[in-house]
Amino acid sequence: MDHEQAVPPPRFLAEPLAARGVEIGTGLARCAQYNVGQACLKPAVLLAVDGPGFDELRDAARAEVAKTAARTMLTPGIHDAYTGNVRRMQDNGATRIGAGGAPAAAWEGQSLVYEVTGEQLLAEPAMREEVFGPFVLLVRLTGADQLREVARGFRGQLSASLHAEVRDHAIAQELLPILERRTGRIVINNFSMPQEVSHASVHTGPFPATSDSRFTSVGMSAIERFLRPVTYQNFPDELLPESLRETNPLHVWRLVDGELTRD
Missing domain, CATH: 3.40.309.10 (Aldehyde Dehydrogenase; Chain A, domain 2)
Known part of the structure; x- marks a missing residue:
């Protein structure tokens, strides 16, 4: 925050x-x-x-x-x-x-x-x-x-x-x-406001500007502030979230073995 x-x-x-x-x-x-x-x-x-x-x-x-x-x-x-x-x-x-x-x-x-x-x-x-x-x-x-x-x-x-x-x-x-x-x-050569919300937007800084300078609270990557990673190991497909299933039924972009794909 x-x-x-x-x-x-x-x-x-x-x-x-x-x-x-x-x-x-x-x-x-x-x-x-x-x-x-x-x-x-x-x-x-x-x-x-x-x-x-x-x-x-x-x-x-x-x-x-x-x-x-x-x-x-x-x-x-x-x-x-x-x-x-x-x-x-x-x-x-x-x-x-x-x-x-x-x-x-x-x-x-x-x-x-x-x-x-x-x-x-x-x-x-x-x-x-x-x-x-x-x-x-x-x-x-x-x-x-x-x-x-x-x-x-x-x-x-x-x-x-x-x-x-x-x-x-x-x-x-x-x-x-x-x-x-x-x-x-x-x-x-400008002022920092108003701020445009874009992929390049960063709204963060070292403490006390923000509590965690690794994350931004404005911009497309702001959602990362609210995510907590969870590992699903050795799961059958039917127990995985749809976005993680082998067949990718939602056709979302995913990082698989280090490569970005929709397969």
Whole structure:
């Protein structure tokens, strides 16, 4: 069963930030507010290197969040956890830099953007934990070295997004082994949601993103999470399930002696 504790931390390098900081900031804020921030793959932490485009990204995210009215969350418990986690971020030194409309009724979640430095995130592990709801934490990094260090500090994630131009590929190659050990889904130059259900879909990751990273909960192979293997040894045909009988009366695809066949 998937835990809603860990979500994707998008990672942005210097080149795409300078080229399209506004586009990235706007897109990220929109994804973070989907379903009042109550989606497995909604981005929660944005790691961005300080430099050209950083302020534009920051301002675009704030402007997008400011347009959003507070909306009712799924349950009172989720709402209470959201407000409690926002307080946790504040208590640990995160600075509020943007907000949507204030709540007008019980259980409404207010969209928020907070900011910390890379040094703060490294010093306080609690800041790396998700705030499940319409919340984004912007992390201002000093450079690629700190980006790698911060990325290593995250635990299991459902997905991670990496925005990179061609000139960033050398740094991206250094980041990929770090991400591969921390997530089951890596997205380049896009956001991880919405997710298309297909044969290639993977919705998993190391703990605490999921309880068992060997299986996906979305996609054509998701059924494997609910299957338990049983061996039938020395059985007469009439006692076997139809799909296992010698004559294959259901004409299903089967693996026989290591080969896929419908015979």
